[in-house]
Amino acid sequence: MKLPHLFLISIGLMFGLFACDSATDEEQYSSFFSNEELSYPVNIEQGKKLMENRCYVCHNPSIPKEQLIAPPLIQVKEAYHAEDFGHFLADMKRWLNHPDTAYTKMPKSIEQFGLMPKQKYSEETIDLIANYMFRAQIEAPEWWSGNNQGNQAKEHFETAEDQGLHYAMSTKRVLGMNLMGTIQKSGTLAALEFCNVAAIPLTDSMSQKHQVYIQRVSDKPRNPNNRATGKALEWIEKFKNDFKIEKEVTPITERIDDKIHFYYPIETNDMCLQCHGKSNAISNDVAQQLANLYPNDEATGYEVNQVRGVWHIIFDAD
Ligand code: HEC
Ligand code: HEC
Structure with a gap:
């Protein structure tokens, strides 16, 4: 059987995920993994809610492009792209605990919007939000068309197949x-x-x-x-x-x-x-x-x- 291209990519991703060094990640981020509450699936909904309550004040995907006060989180997710969750979480923690130009991954956004104000988030809130951001499909603004995450409803296809x-x-x-x-x-x-x-x-x-x-x-x-x-x-x-x-x-x-x-x-x-x-x-x-x-x-x-x-x-x- 001839496999479509994307399928091969997803197989590649699967092996990629397996290959990553989970032992060290788990040691390093034991706070996340030892907490029963934080295992799937309880938290996928919980993470989404927290994200909407705590981050959408500024990162709201339904704000029109001209009125943005912060980049949409789908863009943040791309900038924070990581092979495995451990690294994603570590970067997210570092940022949320200490927004600082020294280790920004989005310097253009700082130029455009100013540095993200520091707020207090509990460890658990960060874990849950990061978990959701890493694993789930994040809502994209209508105007967004980043890396294959765009508004595909408007994409043109040659055939219905x-x-x-x-x-x-x-x-x-x-x-x-x-x-x-x-x-x-x-x-x-x-x-x-x-x-x-x-x-x-x-x-x-x-x-x-x-x-x-x-x-x-x-x-x-x-x-x-x-x-x-x-x-x-x-x-x-x-x-x-x-x-x-x-x-x-x-x-x-x-x-x-x-x-x-x-x-x-x-x-x-x-x-x-x-x-x-x-x-x-x-x-x-x-x-x-x-x-x-x-x-x-x-x-x-x-x-x-x-x-x-x-x-x-x-x-x-x-
Ligand atoms: C970790 C366990 C697990 C693995 C691994 C898994 N599935 Fe499933 N699968 C489930 C469960 C549980 C459901 C029922 C989901 C629901 O309640 O909707 C399901 C449902 C499905 C369904 C929907 C139809 C149905 O039987 O309800 C399909 C199709 C399916 N799986 C295909 C696959 C394929 C293909 C793979 C491998 C690529 C796979 N699954 C791997 C647990 C698994
Ligand atoms: C009060 C407004 C505000 C809130 C609330 C807010 N942010 Fe931000 N955030 C910003 C702004 C503005 C930027 C762009 C400037 C920057 O990068 O510092 C930003 C950028 C970021 C970046 C990229 C940082 C970089 O430069 O590398 C991350 C990651 C981020 N936010 C995550 C979050 C998460 C997760 C939440 C919710 C827990 C959140 N933010 C809540 C305003 C906010």
Whole structure:
């Protein structure tokens, strides 16, 4: 099967995340990792709220460009880009505890807005906000079009297939990065809770961003709300067959009234098996938690390179 470009990038990111030196990070930032409260998923919502309450006074993404009093946080996130959360958190802490021109990463912003005033933030507030900023998709202002985070709803696509693939792959990247990050830092069990609580809200927030409807559905769903029906189910069968005969997989689009319905397979890889594999691939604690959360779980028994489900994405036809 021919893999789209973005997928390869996200695999690259996955290995990148694995490769980073988590042991030293964890030692160095033990305040963050030893605190039960700070593990996913409690805090993703908490972090978002704190960020909106404490930072949006100045960093509000809905302020028109001409009236800005500080750069939008999506821009801050780019300037503070780090391979791993430990470094991101350390930089964020240093700044928030002591805004100082000596170690700014955004000298142009200081020129434009003046130095950020020092405020008092508790350790926990900083941890939670940094955690959210690092892992979640930050709301971008309408005028923003930075590094591939821009206002993609207005982007031009050659074909409906390209457009659908773009939505599918960018959602996948966000989900994948969050999932990998959580597995790496906190283990599979914590990641499972992250999937449980955050998978649907995350795909929703991507949907809002793109003003499209994005769902992952499966013929063997874990969450019964993700059960494929109708056309989606038919296409899953077709994709399974394509996989079997090793036919190149291409997206399917159908126009219904003024909407495009887009379908594309979601394929398993090694990483998925610790939560979707056969019983010997799933650890006991994960299996037990799955049984608690999803008494009717059908989504196990997979091997690599199988069709786990499809992206079903609906957007306006031009
Ligand atoms: C009272 C207004 C104000 C509030 C509240 C505020 N900031 Fe800022 N912030 C600014 C301004 C102005 C800048 C741009 C100038 C600068 O970089 O110092 C800035 C810049 C930054 C930078 C980039 C610093 C650099 O130069 O490298 C970071 C990081 C940052 N803010 C994080 C936050 C976070 C996180 C919060 C919420 C906890 C927050 N800020 C709350 C005004 C504010
Ligand atoms: C840490 C455990 C974990 C890992 C690893 C994991 N998943 Fe899941 N997955 C879940 C959970 C939990 C749900 C249910 C989410 C919900 O309640 O919406 C889920 C749901 C899904 C769904 C939605 C359909 C359904 O069954 O509800 C798809 C599709 C999916 N996973 C694909 C994958 C793929 C592909 C991989 C590997 C790239 C993967 N998952 C890795 C735990 C995991």
